[in-house]
Amino acid sequence: MPNLVLLGIQGSGKGTQAYLLKKNYGFDHLNIGSLLREEMKKKTDIGNDIKEYMLKGDLVPDKYIFSLVGPILHDNLKGVILDGFPRTLKQAEFLEKRMPVRCAIYFELDDKIAKERLSHRRVCQNCQQNYNLLLNDVKKDNKCSKCGNPLELRMDDNSEAINRRIAAFHDETKPVIEFFKDRDSLITIPATKKPEQIHQEIVYILGLAKPA
Template sequence: MNLILLGLPGAGKGTQAASIVDEYGVPHISTGDMFREAIKSETELGKEANSYIEKGELVPDEVTNGIVKERLEENDVKENGFLLDGYPRTLNQAEVLNENLSSAGLEVDGVIYIKVDTDVLMERLTGRIICADCGATYHKLFNPPKVEDTCGQCGGKEFYQREDDKPETVKRRIEINESLTNDLLNYYSDPDLIITVNGLGTPDEVFKEVKEKIDKLKASL
């Protein structure tokens, strides 16, 4: 099976990706993992990607597209398919992916979209707090300190939020990703291709729905 995994930040893509890989044995292709591997292997594309990453800049589409193309040509993909996670992120990437798959005689079988309302995502992503004394991480709702306002590791009383976790930053990040994701959902608009999953349950509950829908897709291939 050749699958794409979509979802906004905080939707639980990473958790579901791990479960899908464990259940179906498809190679998990994550752009972050690929960048790290290409940089470690010192491929030409890896060196180019690293030149942007070291400066804190976004890796251009053409570099990302090239690294993904290289990965899709490996034997495990040819034998077992793939689960693309974090790619495509833009329409350009989706179009290039389609061209690369077509030239290899492949196609996307399903696009799994983990849907979670933005207010829930805000709640999930802005709740992280960090102990200023020892760096222990908590979540205001899902993993609060056992004693209110007191770090369970060191007894510290001061907590802070990373810039990435502050509401205004998270809101902007969600808005940008929501626009990009909507573009991709429109691009993959075939109802037989899109697999929408409710991401509001526990990880196990969400995966139960994911599995049911993948099994149904698999039976139809």
């Protein structure tokens, strides 16, 4: 099982694709954004330090990311999907030294559509499942279909934070896309296609075999 990196502006459907790959092929989904939010909730030292960046929509400085993911990454990991990391060129270099990655999949999406999607995003704080009122079937009772917890707007999904995250993507994460392109390991997929269609495309490109 290859290790994958998912890249794309927030709202491009990284979480949905990670979920489908996990469900259908048994990948491990390493969602750095939810690890960071978890640290905030638990009020750890890192959590307290990164809170302001997170709530404003600024990128969390590399040093915090490194201390969080450093102990997790190693070169015999297999079948791991990295979501929300690397977000800067320094993070991409950090990753390259620690763990082999088969490819980075970039979900390309227009800023305007991303903003529209993010304002419709809901999350289950219990099991971290993401929903989108535009894409997913959210039941009328507005509860998580996996665990029944009420769905909430993510605390960093306000319009100012969304704009700052999109700006940070253009400034800091675009070079990461170039980084993988330079290594011939970038796959670009238009994120406007239907989630299931995108999933099938990924399966086909990677030549994934259904687990027995």
